[in-house]
Each structure stands twice: as C-alpha cells, then as structure tokens.
Amino acid sequence: MHWFFHSSHLYRLIPFLGGWLLDRALGDPGGRLHPIAIFGRIIAEGEKTFNKANDRWLKGTIFSLTLIVGVFLISQHILLWAARVHSLFYFLLIGLGVFFCLSGKTLIDEVKGVFAAVDRSTGEGRERLSRIVGRDTSQLNDQEIRTAALESLAESLSDGVIAPMFWYLLLGLPGMLAYKMINTLDSMIGYKNERYIDFGRAAAQIDDLANYIPARLTAYLMLFVSGNWNKRAFVARYGRAHASPNAGYPEAALAAILDCRFGGTHNYFGQAVEKPYIGDNPRLLTTEDMLTAIQVNSHTELVMGLIVTLILFI
Numbered sequence: 001m002h003w004f005f006h007s008s009h010l011y012r013l014i015p016f017l018g019g020w021l022l023d024r025a026l027g028d029p030g031g032r033l034h035p036i037a038i039f040g041r042i043i044a045e046g047e048k049t050f051n052k053a054n055d056r057w058l059k060g061t062i063f064s065l066t067l068i069v070g071v072f073l074i075s076q077h078i079l080l081w082a083a084r085v086h087s088l089f090y091f092l093l094i095g096l097g098v099f100f101c102l103s104g105k106t107l108i109d110e111v112k113g114v115f116a117a118v119d120r121s122t123g124e125g126r127e128r129l130s131r132i133v134g135r136d137t138s139q140l141n142d143q144e145i146r147t148a149a150l151e152s153l154a155e156s157l158s159d160g161v162i163a164p165m166f167w168y169l170l171l172g173l174p175g176m177l178a179y180k181m182i183n184t185l186d187s188m189i190g191y192k193n194e195r196y197i198d199f200g201r202a203a204a205q206i207d208d209l210a211n212y213i214p215a216r217l218t219a220y221l222m223l224f225v226s227g228n229w230n231k232r233a234f235v236a237r238y239g240r241a242h243a244s245p246n247a248g249y250p251e252a253a254l255a256a257i258l259d260c261r262f263g264g265t266h267n268y269f270g271q272a273v274e275k276p277y278i279g280d281n282p283r284l285l286t287t288e289d290m291l292t293a294i295q296v297n298s299h300t301e302l303v304m305g306l307i308v309t310l311i312l313f314i
Contacts, residue, residue, distance in 0.1 A: 012172060013312040015091045019098025020165075020305050027105035035100050035177065039184045042067065047189055051199040060199035064185050064206060072171075072178040079173060097173045101180050103160035104301045107132075107153065108294050114149040115290045118142050132156070134187065146285045150293050151262050154222075154254040155247045159183055161301050162221070163214035169308050182210045208245050215246035218300065219253035225299040231256040238278040248278060255279035257296060258289050 031037065046067070050059045075097070082090040110132045118125025125145040126137040132152050140148065167179040186207035189200030219235050222228075235252045242248020242263070251262050261279035 009312045009314070011087070011091070012094070012168075013309060015094035016098055016168060016308065016312065018091075018095035019100075020102060022095070022099045023102040024105055024301075026099075027109060028103050029100070035097075036180055036184055039067075039071075039181050040188065043185055043188050047199065051189075051195070056198035057201055060189070061202035063199075064203040067185065068178050068181050068206065071181045072174045075177045076174040094173045097177060098168065101164045101168075101173075101176045103156070104297070107156050107160055108297060111149045111153045111290060111294065115146060115287055118145045119287075134191075143284055146290070147260075147262060150254060150258075150260075150285060150290065151251055153293055153297060154250040157222075157297050157300060158211060158215045158218040158246070158250045161297075162218040162304050163211055165304050165308050166214045166217065167210070169311060179210055182207050211246040215249045217304075219249035221300045221303055222250060222253040222257065222296055225303055226257045226296050228253075228257050241276045242278060243275050252278050254293055254296070258285070258292065259283075260285060260289065 028034070046063050050056075050063050079090060079093060082093050110128075114125060114128045114132070117128035122140075122142055122145070125142065126140055129140070129145050129148055130137045133148055135148065137145070137148070163183070164176050164179055168176040171178070182203070185200075185203035189196045190204035190207055191197075191200060192204075216239075219239060220232065223231055223235065231253075234256045235249060238252035238255065239249035242251065255262050255278050259279075259281050261277050261282045263275045263277040263279075
C-alpha cells in the first residue's frame, strides 16, 4: 500500500472517479455546510468589513488573495494529515471534495426546471431563472428567460464542471478548491458597479486568468462532441466579441450548435449592461433546443472526465 500511495497517480484518479460519478448520479447536495456555501458566508462577512473607506482596491486584492491561497494551503494541510492517518481516509476526503466542487447534474436539472416553469407561467419562469443567473429577471419575457437559461448552461459548464476538473488535473483537490473560491469571489464581488468596482477588481481579474484555458477548452469540446468542429471560426469570432474574456467562448459554441443568437442588454443590480450579440440568427428557442444543449453539456463533461482519467492513469 505504501508503494501504491507514493508512486502512482491512482491516489488521485480513484477518488476523482468516485466524486465525479457521485455528482453525475446525485447532483449537488447543497446545505449550509457545503464548502461553497461556507466560502460565500466568509466572503460576505469580509466584504462588509473591508469594503469601506479608502484603499478599497488594495483591501480587495489582499482579501481575495488571502482567501484563495488560504483555501489551497489549508486543504493541502488537511490532506497531508489524512494521508498520515490512513490512505482510505485520504481517498474519502478527496472524493467528497470532488463531489462538492462539481455541479454538472445540478446545472442540467436547474435549466430543465426553468424551461418547465416558463411553460407554466412567465412569472414562475422568472423566479426559477433567478436561482441560476445574477441578472434582474423581473422584466424578462418567455423567450428571454429561455435564452438566459441556455446562456447560463453554456457558461456554467465551464465554471462548474470543466474548469474544476482542469484545476484538479493540474493541482489536485487543493487547486480545485482554490478555483472554486476564485469563482465564488467573482460571482459575489466581481461586478463593475459602484459598490464593487474597486474592491472586487482583483477577484474579477484572477477569475479571468483562472478561466482562460478552461473556457476555450469547454467551447471546443462542445463543438467536438456535437459534430460541429467546422464551426471553430464562429466560436473564435463571437467568443472574442463578448464583454467577458472567457464567457463568450462556451456561449458562442452553443450558439453555433443551435444556430441561434445570445447576448444583448441585461440588467444587473439596477444597471443596464450592454452585451454584444453572439450569433446572427434571432430565432425562437424551444424545449428541443434545451434538450440538445443538455445532451451537449453531458457529453462534454463525459469527454473531459475521460481526459482527466486517462492523464492521471498514465
């Protein structure tokens, strides 16, 4: 067992497979003790404490870096302690960590829920959509609700599945957890409004760096699994046009696959944010499009999981 633990990638592969398959079967367990929920409460309290008076950019930078590096070092220390206790305990902690860091099934379930809700009523669709997007949903019509859900599906495939797997492959569970802290920081304080423009600037920039490769990897895997590899130029063109340096790529890939158009003006925290259109076919989106998008998501996740598995196995 000592040789197995110290001379093989299997000590990272086996718990990864366990956590990943558990997520595909059960989805995100949620709850106040979920690591991301804990991250959120820490960020909220820290933002209230430090996002005031002068030097907000400096305070926000130190705050963000402290949380990211702290999560990495603390989780690494815990895993080293677990390894000394017993290798099976070590495997269990990593497997649970992977399970909590991935959100593939939950993402798909939420988007299905939005489409089912908006089919019943616009108001119910708006309420259900508000669970997965940061924009104001109160004035959206049925088609805008469906469009926003599919945009979120594409972007969150990168943020919630491919990027965590990517960072696990590079830096193990500590890297995966550090990435989730980066992503949570950006989702909470990485906005360009009066409150967060200075304090959250570093968090947004770090998130851009952390997602640079995963976002593009996600987009091209989406094209590959859907048989649309010939639309790479479309993705490159529209991916660069997005206000975000990363989010446009998976959205452009899904727009290419569905032959539709995303983007436009959205309302965030009472401010209208102009976003360029992605795609050039402003057609109505249907439940059939949602089912196609979900199939693409699932197959993309599967291919990425197999890539991680093969690399760790070699």
